[in-house]
Amino acid sequence: MSTVIFSKATTDEHIDGIVALQQRNLPRNLTADERNVNGFLTVEHSSALLWEMNRPYRHIIALDADEVVGYALAMEKVWKDKIHVLLSMFSEIEKKLRSLKKTDLKYYVMGQICVDNKQRGKGVFRQLYKKLHDQMRAHFDLCITEIDERNQRSVQAHLAVGFKEFHRYTDEQGVNWVIVCFNYT
Numbered sequence: 001m002s003t004v005i006f007s008k009a010t011t012d013e014h015i016d017g018i019v020a021l022q023q024r025n026l027p028r029n030l031t032a033d034e035r036n037v038n039g040f041l042t043v044e045h046s047s048a049l050l051w052e053m054n055r056p057y058r059h060i061i062a063l064d065a066d067e068v069v070g071y072a073l074a075m076e077k078v079w080k081d082k083i084h085v086l087l088s089m090f091s092e093i094e095k096k097l098r099s100l101k102k103t104d105l106k107y108y109v110m111g112q113i114c115v116d117n118k119q120r121g122k123g124v125f126r127q128l129y130k131k132l133h134d135q136m137r138a139h140f141d142l143c144i145t146e147i148d149e150r151n152q153r154s155v156q157a158h159l160a161v162g163f164k165e166f167h168r169y170t171d172e173q174g175v176n177w178v179i180v181c182f183n184y185t
Contacts, residue, residue: 004069004124006131008058015050017068018059025114038120039153043085043112045073053079053111057139060131062115062124069119072128073111074136088171089146092179096167105185108136110145129161129182137184149176 009015023029025041034040050059053075062070080090086109097103110132115124136143144166147154158180159165166181 002064004062004064004119004122004127006127007061007063008135009050009054009061009071010058012047013066014059014061014068015047015054018050018061018071018073019045019047021068021071021114021116022112024116035150037153038117039151039157040148041112041114042148043083045083045112049082052082057108057135060128060135062119062128064119069116070114070124070128072113072132074132075109075111077108079109079111086146088169089177089179092146092167092169092177093144096179105141106139107142107144107181108140110143113145125157126161133182133184141183141185143182143184144179146177146179149178155180 009018022041022045026044027035027040030040050073053059053073057074057076059074060072061068077090080086089109093107097105113125113128115128133143145158147158149155155178163180163182165178167179168177169179170176
């Protein structure tokens with residue numbers, strides 16, 4: 001029986017493991033049934049970008065032996081211009097915070113979370129978020145992420161670990177997004 005341990009990404013092997021797991025879960029590498037049942041990822045990151053994003057807050061990883069079987073990416077607002085698909089999300093978050101008169105709140109974006117198929121349903125998702133929250137709550141008021149509305153597995157998983165729906169919008173490509181928020185205050 002294997003034991004999953006949680007750590008911060010600190011080596012090339014960790015970053016390579018994140019990329020490998022990410023690649024396996026991109027829509028182009030999944031069947032329609034796999035996407036519907038297990039969910040999917042939207043953003044593809046390069047190793048170089050993952051290394052850049054890994055400072056000052058480290059990505060959280062789940063390891064089974066030496067294999068990355070889960071990860072949670074912390075992303076500060078400074079990265080919004082590096083990942084084009086996220087521009088509309090940041091714009092929507094800022095609009096929503098202005099409408100709530102909460103622009104003083106400090107937030108970061110959960111850049112992506114993924115758990116390998118063989119580890120799903122074992123609490124890995126919850127533990128990745130726990131470790132990420134432990135690292136981030138002293139520095140931020142909110143953790144925010146967006147989920148493609150078609151990815152109901154992810155929407156439900158986020159709600160189950162304490163995220164609340166924050167906003168919904170449709171982007172310029174017609175994709176419906178659910179923005180969820182975890183409040184540290």
